Amino acid sequence: MTTGWFPVARTTEVGTTPVPVGVGGQAYVVVRLRPGGEVSAFPARCPHRLVPLAAGSVVDGRLQCPAHGWRFDSDGRCVDLPSMGPHGTPPPRADLSMPWAVEERHGWVWLAPERTATHVPPRVTAAPEPAPAPPDPEGAAFDNLDPSLEHAWHPVALSRELRPGGWLQVRLLGRNWTLRRDGDALVADPPAFGVRERLGLIWLAPSEPADVPLEVPEDVDRRFVTDWMQPVRSPGPAGPLADTFLDATHGPFVHAATIGLPDQAEVGPAPVTIEPGGFSSVREQWCDNPLDPEVATGGRPLRQRRRTTYTYRAPFQLRLRQDFLDSGATTTILYLLQPEDLDSTRIYVVLLLSSGPGQPLPLRADVSGQVALQKRILEEDVRSQAALAVPGLPLDPRDEVHVPADRLGIALRQALCDFMVVGRRQQAAA
Ligand code: FES
Ligand SMILES: [Fe+2]
Known part of the structure; x- marks a missing residue:
């Protein structure tokens, strides 16, 4: 839990384009939902598919996610979810978990992620320290090096990219492989479970495949x-x-x-x-x-x-x-x-x-x-x-x-x- 007020951006830096900021390991964006209006702070990612809201835009006084157009008001409520149509009601989970407060003081935007004892940012006499950079996204996700991917056929080149008698270096699952076309045979180095051609592509299976073509x-x-x-x-x-x-x-x-x-x-x-x-x-x-x-x-x-x-x-x-x-x-x-x-x-x-x-x-x-x-x-x-x-x-x-x-x-x-x-x-x- 991060309590207290933190300066995250100069007020002059924040307009109607979202600015990514960070506080205590948490990433946010700050933005004005109207030109010259108050600053609002939102979590950095859209709850739908975790797209960064820093790539979003302000439309009709709302922050719009660039991917599927969900729109959020200044309280973080999802007020428009286009795929549900004009009469659909966004589920409560579509709302953003908002930081507790954001204020402009002394030429800076201050953010309080959690409830604090003081309702206003502290008085400062010297320029505050700039905010730390936002952290990288966290959480487990299925990525391109998942070990299970060893057990599948993967496309690695167009057939026409490997000429008869020629060779080709390809990249798969974080490793280099050299492919050779030797007569009718396709050979991979280092050795793979298999190399084959199908649908005009060369496919490589590092280990015994478990996928269905x-x-x-x-x-x-x-x-x-x-x-x-x-x-x-x-x-x-x-x-x-x-x-x-x-x-x-x-x-x-x-x-x-x-x-x-x-x-x-x-x-x-x-x-x-x-x-x-x-x-x-x-x-x-x-x-x-x-x-x-x-x-x-x-x-x-x-x-x-x-x-x-x-x-x-x-x-x-x-x-x-x-x-x-x-x-x-x-x-x-x-x-x-x-x-x-x-x-x-x-x-x-x-x-x-x-x-x-x-x-x-x-x-x-x-x-x-x-x-x-x-x-x-x-x-x-x-x-x-x-x-x-x-x-x-x-x-x-x-x-x-x-x-x-x-x-x-x-x-x-x-x-x-x-x-x-x-x-x-x-x-x-x-
Ligand atoms: S990821 Fe934001 S609307 Fe889909
Ligand atoms: Fe598309």
Whole structure:
């Protein structure tokens, strides 16, 4: 417990952009919710997915989290939770645990984390000591070096990155591996349980794998055209990235410049079917389909029915399939993650496109257009991950606040828990 008043920032430094500060091992942000108004102090992280509120913004006199748009008033109450819609009531756990008091005195912002005997900051004659730097986030989380990850197949390179007779150095689980292509054989140094090719990628399993491969029926379906995006690196762990790819509520906030429509903030709970090694989820929605050529000619309306299927396999394989039920076209996107280091994940994205039964294959230009759009969307996700600055994915449900729209995120955490237990058991038996 930290009692007393602590100077945390000069009053002139605090405007309507949150400023991260620290007191006695606790991290906070201070901010004015109106230009020239009083200073408010909030805990440093949003209770939902622990995103730093220093990356938030002030909107209509409230502090808004950058990830899913939860808004907090000056008392720390969550007064807006977009995925619950305009009539939803945020759960009490969505409120912030606020510091006891914050005051401006002698040109400084003073913060009292806990109730103190004195209701005002002390009188000072000399400039106070600057506040200590905020601490790093704490708490156990599933990170890129979890020992259970030894027991899975991981993508480590595009097949085309390793030429016949060539070699390639890759990074996986904090270690370097050299891959060689020798005729038809793939060899890893140091030796691994296995190296293989699948879906246009090279996969490596350090020890006997316990994961279930992701099935991709589109890969052998001749109505589909496949295209690979250039792999991208994210400066953070794979777990929160997988969480983002499964999350339907961040669009209006993270993807406002591409696909995030403000009128799609409300998201109901998705059904989840538990399957070996992961889960799937199917839902049907109405959505705009401007890529349908029949829309331009008036053959079909812009707003069409779409079935979305998520299929997840632990630890980091995800397939997102969108079936446009009126045109018969399908877009499938694979997200496959390579946990390189604690602070580095390589992301492979594959697009598989079909115009539907009896239709010609999608035009090259349409495929390139889709790839370019997915590249921009991915860049937005990676930027948001960089701001997240979390060490991994919290697996204890008490560490975060879950709302009905988070069912896939909850299923992801449960699947990773199961994977971790199986992997560790396998390791103990080895
Ligand atoms: S709204 Fe803050 S992390 Fe989701
Ligand atoms: Fe996203």
